[in-house]
Each structure stands twice: as C-alpha cells, then as structure tokens.
Amino acid sequence: MEQSRKGAPLLAYNSFGIEAYAEDLMHIRQAEQLAAYHPGMPFRILGGGTNILIASNLQGAVLRMEIDGIEVLEDNAQGVWVRAGAGQVWHGLVEWALERDLGGIENLSLIPGTVGAAPVQNIGAYGVELSEVFAWAEVWDLEMRSIRKVKGEEAGFGYRDSHFKGAWKGRYIITHVVLHLRRNARPNTSYTVVREALEKKGIGDPSIRDVSEAIVEIRKTKLPDPSALGNAGSFFKNCSVDARRYSELKLRFPGMPAFQQPDGSFKIPSGWLIESCGWKGKQQGRVACYAKQALVLVNCGGATGLEILEFAGEVARTVEDTYGLLLEPEVNIWEDN
Ligand SMILES: Cc1cc2nc3c(=O)[nH]c(=O)nc-3n(C[C@H](O)[C@H](O)[C@H](O)COP(=O)(O)OP(=O)(O)OC[C@H]3O[C@@H](n4cnc5c(N)ncnc54)[C@H](O)[C@@H]3O)c2cc1C
Known part of the structure; x- marks a missing residue:
C-alpha cells in the first residue's frame, strides 16, 4: 500500500x-x-x-x-559501422568490440551506464571522447513524432557536452547509436598513467586489449564501485578558462596545474581545486568527498539527494571564494518541487 x-x-x-x-x-x-x-x-x-x-x-x-542488441551495419576497408541499442550496457559494447579486434573505444572501458547516454555528455576518458567514433544516433523526435538520424557534426559535441544535454534536451530520445570502429587500430596511449601501467607489465607494443585491461585496472584503483559506495563518478566538470584568465591565476597560484586546449583555452582540474581547499576525504553527515579522488562525491549510506546537493554546493562555494572559479556539475540534477 x-x-x-x-x-x-x-x-x-x-x-x-x-x-x-x-x-x-x-x-x-x-x-x-x-x-x-x-x-x-x-x-x-x-x-x-x-x-x-x-x-x-x-x-x-x-x-x-532497455532497447538492446548489437549489429554490424557495414564492414569495409574504411572500417566497421556498429549499431547498438540505447539500453545496451556501455562496457558490454566495449567487450564486444575487443572480442572482434575493433578499435576506437578501448580507452572508454569500464565507464558505467548505457550506450544511449554515451553521446549525451560525450563520454570521455584517458585521451579519447565518444565523438571520435560517433557516426550517428537514431533518435525519437518528440515534436516530429518520428525517428530521425543525428550525425556527429550536428550533435554539438564538446567537453562532457552535446546538444542532447543542451538545446535538444526534452526533444530527442536516443534509441540507437552507430559507431565507426576500425580493425588494426593503433591504440591511444597519450596518457602518462596508461603508458606507465603498460610499461610496468613489460608491454611495449600494446594491443587494444592490453590498453583496455590497463585502463580497467587503473579505474578500479582510483574510482569507487557504486555497488559498494554510492557515487556518480566526477561530480563536477573541469574548469575551462581563457589564456588571459589563466595567466592571472598562475601569478596568484603558481602551483595550479592546467592543460592547454587546442582552442588556446586552459583546462584546470577541478579535483585539484577541491583538494587544495581541503575537501578530499572530508565527510559531513552522510556525504563525503572521496579520499582517493576529490572530484567524486560519495553517499556514505542513506544520504538523500538534497544532502548531496547541499554538500556539493558547499564545495563549490569554497572553490569560488578561494579561486573565483565556478564549478559546474557534470552530474544531471533531477529535482521537482
Ligand atoms: C564510477 C563512475 C565512473 C565514471 N567515469 C566516467 C568517465 O570516465 N567518463 C565519463 O564521461 N563519464 C563517467 N561517468 C559518468 C557516467 O558513467 C556516464 O555519463 C554515462 O554515459 C551515463 O550513462 P547512464 O546510462 O547511466 O546515464 P543516466 O545517468 O541514466 O542518464 C544521464 C543523462 O542522459 C540522459 N539519457 C540517458 N539515456 C538517454 C537516451 N537514450 N536518450 C536521451 N537521453 C538519455 C538522461 O536523461 C540524463 O540526463 C562515471 C560514472 C561513475 C558512477
């Protein structure tokens, strides 16, 4: 009742x-x-x-x-086009591709969630983003009341962003995603941690399977398993600032790390900002900032969504007071009055 x-x-x-x-x-x-x-x-x-x-x-x-299924649409010298249902588990698709030696998504191994959500925030990890292999999505258009195709160049992909989460929110529901994968792909080992993990295992010329396994191991040591400790991965996006702002910040905070982007802007790791404000490992009530990665907020048991939201608000306020930078949530907040 x-x-x-x-x-x-x-x-x-x-x-x-x-x-x-x-x-x-x-x-x-x-x-x-x-x-x-x-x-x-x-x-x-x-x-x-x-x-x-x-x-x-x-x-x-x-x-x-919960629409599932994985099928090959086309297989030719230019690559293999793979269509997967929105409800398919993302890592299941990665495994499917590895078994067939199809490269392009091995760096996105073990990202939780479904195939249909992957384009929404343009999932990314270890130097690769979904947009690099995204061919098109099939979407149910709620206004036109029909299925249409959305190609990669239309989707407005950016860092943890796309039109699906912005201008198109509430209009398109992704039913299938088509990826362009490749045989004999050269794996991307641009991230130092990945190269170091491979070197430690004595692997000099890694296969896509080697890279996937190395990344799975790294992720297991760094991120909490949601079945043991509630979390949604990185709570905030990294901060993006223009070159002028970055040089002002660098003068005031010489130890602040930053990564220059192809468009000349700088990405400042929000995890560093949060950690430097003393939040890493800190618990208030039933919510905490994860001890091994400050960007991850965790439910220590029985916390309400509001408690987590309030904790996140406090973290963001401290960062703003200290650095004048606004932390933007990566996580989607679902709230009704
Ligand atoms: C431990 C952990 C580690 C993580 N690591 C990473 C990482 O390395 N990189 C990364 O990018 N993300 C990471 N994430 C975040 C998360 O895994 C991804 O954002 C993933 O794509 C979310 O998938 P989901 O199916 O759970 O989406 P949900 O949480 O169910 O939904 C997310 C958003 O997408 C919308 N959505 C979902 N499905 C559809 C659909 N079919 N059509 C239209 N809209 C839809 C929802 O309405 C919602 O707004 C991590 C999360 C956790 C818990």
Whole structure:
C-alpha cells in the first residue's frame, strides 16, 4: 500500500543509491513505445542512472531505456559501422568490440551506464571522447513524432557536452547509436598513467586489449564501485578558462596545474581545486568527498539527494571564494518541487 502511494522506487536505478520515487517507471524495450509520449508531458529518460542525482521525488514517469542488441551495419576497408541499442550496457559494447579486434573505444572501458547516454555528455576518458567514433544516433523526435538520424557534426559535441544535454534536451530520445570502429587500430596511449601501467607489465607494443585491461585496472584503483559506495563518478566538470584568465591565476597560484586546449583555452582540474581547499576525504553527515579522488562525491549510506546537493554546493562555494572559479556539475540534477 505504502509503495503504491509513493510511486515507483528508484533506489535500484541510480548509482548514488538515493531512495526516491517517480510516479511511474516504464521499461522501454522498443522505440515504438515512445510514441505514447509528447513534449510537455512530465517524464524523464533514464539509462543506467550513473550520471544523475535525484534530489526529490519525481513527477511523471521515468522511462528506462532497455532497447538492446548489437549489429554490424557495414564492414569495409574504411572500417566497421556498429549499431547498438540505447539500453545496451556501455562496457558490454566495449567487450564486444575487443572480442572482434575493433578499435576506437578501448580507452572508454569500464565507464558505467548505457550506450544511449554515451553521446549525451560525450563520454570521455584517458585521451579519447565518444565523438571520435560517433557516426550517428537514431533518435525519437518528440515534436516530429518520428525517428530521425543525428550525425556527429550536428550533435554539438564538446567537453562532457552535446546538444542532447543542451538545446535538444526534452526533444530527442536516443534509441540507437552507430559507431565507426576500425580493425588494426593503433591504440591511444597519450596518457602518462596508461603508458606507465603498460610499461610496468613489460608491454611495449600494446594491443587494444592490453590498453583496455590497463585502463580497467587503473579505474578500479582510483574510482569507487557504486555497488559498494554510492557515487556518480566526477561530480563536477573541469574548469575551462581563457589564456588571459589563466595567466592571472598562475601569478596568484603558481602551483595550479592546467592543460592547454587546442582552442588556446586552459583546462584546470577541478579535483585539484577541491583538494587544495581541503575537501578530499572530508565527510559531513552522510556525504563525503572521496579520499582517493576529490572530484567524486560519495553517499556514505542513506544520504538523500538534497544532502548531496547541499554538500556539493558547499564545495563549490569554497572553490569560488578561494579561486573565483565556478564549478559546474557534470552530474544531471533531477529535482521537482
Ligand atoms: C564510477 C563512475 C565512473 C565514471 N567515469 C566516467 C568517465 O570516465 N567518463 C565519463 O564521461 N563519464 C563517467 N561517468 C559518468 C557516467 O558513467 C556516464 O555519463 C554515462 O554515459 C551515463 O550513462 P547512464 O546510462 O547511466 O546515464 P543516466 O545517468 O541514466 O542518464 C544521464 C543523462 O542522459 C540522459 N539519457 C540517458 N539515456 C538517454 C537516451 N537514450 N536518450 C536521451 N537521453 C538519455 C538522461 O536523461 C540524463 O540526463 C562515471 C560514472 C561513475 C558512477
């Protein structure tokens, strides 16, 4: 009785381990089911729930994308075009590609979540972003009430960003993603930690499988497993500043690390900013800043989404007071009044 009054429980569907309810939870296994939804209706799209923070009970339905399947669309000298359902587990697709010696996504090994959510924030890790292999997405267009293709060049991909999470939010639901993978791909070992891990194993000329395994091992030592400690990976994006701002900051804070971007801007690691403000490993109530990686906020057990949001707000305020830099959440905040 109690459960039906509250609605559908979402505890099992978000990696922060937040106990919250939606009015309804629908399992979307075929794109045709989406025809029942219209713009303006209260609903949200859910993949694996590994990049959301649910800060209240939710009005309307949560549509959990469970369209699966992986198929080869084309295989020729230019590469292999692979189509996967939005509900497919991302790392499952990486494994599928490794088994067939198809390169391009091995650096994105073990990123939690689904294939359908991968373009939303243009997932990236260890020097590779999804946009580099993204051919197109098939989306249900809620306004036109039909399926259309969105190609890579239209998607507005940027650092942890795309039109899917910006201008197109609420318009397109991704049903399938097509990736352009390659045989005999040269793995990207541009990240020092990856090269060092391979060297430690005595691997001089790594295969894509070697790179994937090295990255899986690195990730397991650095990031908390959500099934043991609720979290959504990096809570904040890294900070981006223009060259003038960076030189002002560098004068005031000589130890501040930064990475120049191809467009001349500088990326400042938010984890460093947070750590230098003394947050790393700090716990307040049921929320903490992860001891091994300050960018990750963790639910120490039973925290509400609001508690995590308040903790994040305090972290961001300290960074702003110290450096004048605004931390932008990478995690999607789901909150209704
Ligand atoms: C331990 C840990 C490590 C992580 N490491 C990384 C990392 O290295 N790099 C990285 O980029 N991310 C990382 N993340 C974040 C997360 O894994 C990715 O953002 C992932 O793509 C989220 O997938 P999901 O299916 O769980 O999405 P969800 O959390 O379910 O949804 C995320 C957003 O996408 C929207 N969405 C989901 N599916 C669809 C769809 N089919 N159509 C339209 N919109 C949709 C949702 O509405 C929501 O706004 C990490 C998370 C954790 C917990």
